[in-house]
Amino acid sequence: MANDSSQETVMFKVQAEEVNQARDILQAVYAALKEKGYNPINQLVGYLLSGDPAYITSHGNARSLIRRLERDELLEELVKNYLEQK
Numbered sequence: 001m002a003n004d005s006s007q008e009t010v011m012f013k014v015q016a017e018e019v020n021q022a023r024d025i026l027q028a029v030y031a032a033l034k035e036k037g038y039n040p041i042n043q044l045v046g047y048l049l050s051g052d053p054a055y056i057t058s059h060g061n062a063r064s065l066i067r068r069l070e071r072d073e074l075l076e077e078l079v080k081n082y083l084e085q086k
Contacts (some may be wrong), residue, residue, distance in 0.1 A: 022077035025065045032062035048075060 026044070033040035036057045046055035048071055056063045066074070 022069055022073050023081075025069060026074060026077060028060065029056060029062040029066050032057055032060035035059060047071075 029044065030040045033043050033056070036059045038057065043055045043057075047053065047066065051071060053063050053067055056066050058064075
């Protein structure tokens with residue numbers, strides 16, 4: 001019987017400095033989207049689902065900022081904060 005690796009759990013770990021950077025970037029992008037009159041939540045969800053940076057305004061260098069990190073790093077920060085809220 002062959003070893004089926006699809007049943008194994010893979011460990012995923014992001015360095016602490018990347019998490020802090022993700023938080024800072026999300027906050028800056030959120031503020032830039034809000035300043036330009038966009039719904040920041042909708043725009044960020046569009047970006048995270050599609051990977052298309054056109055969902056993010058270039059105002060305040062937000063588009064360049066968000067592209068500094070991989071989407072999985074941004075998602076990890078969002079999930080972590082959501083689940084840790086009491």
